[in-house]
Amino acid sequence: MDNVGIVVESLEDAITFFTEMGLKLEGRATIEGEWAGRVTGLGDQRVEIAMMVTPDGHSRLELSRFLTPPIESDQRTAPVNALGYLRAMFTVQNIDNTLERLYKLGAELVGEVVQYQDSYKLCYIRGPEGLLIGLAEELGNI
Structure with missing residues (x-):
């Protein structure tokens, strides 16, 4: 997989949030013109796009802010069981510390932090603009 794309209203807020999660800004650009519209x-x-890369360099998140044409629909507040895009899941080193940092940026816990056997601690949060994001902490007994 090359990347996962998320459309946002505030590119700056999204960059700040995903940087706090440990991703790094790889680059920014404005994509425009008829050629781009042929793809989409x-x-x-x-x-306007910002490409974020995970710490291991293997995965990317493309954040997009459409200037034209105008946004047609909004699926950010869809529940977890909605059809289509569900969420992006990120591995974190310490889920409690990550949540503490993200709460300061407006993140909200969707349900609760749960432990799956001796393998993972997991949760869903609503991040910038209500985006649904999963967090997973691998435990030592996998």
Whole structure:
């Protein structure tokens, strides 16, 4: 997989949030023109993007802010069992410390932090703009 894309209203807030989760900003650009619209099917478009990379360098998250055309729908508050995009799950070193840092940026716990056997601690949060994000801490007994 090359990357996962998420459309946001505030690129700056999303960059700050995902940086706090441990991702690094790899680059920013404005993508525009008829060629880009041929890929997305949106016609002439103008989009600011920020590419974030995970600490191991193997996965990327593309954050997009559409300037044109205008946003058509909003699925950020869809429940966990909604069809389509569900969430992105990130491995963290310490879920409690990560939550403490993300709460300061407005994150909200969806349910609760649970432990799955002796393998993982897991939770879902709502991040910037209500995005659904999963956190997973691998425990020592996998």
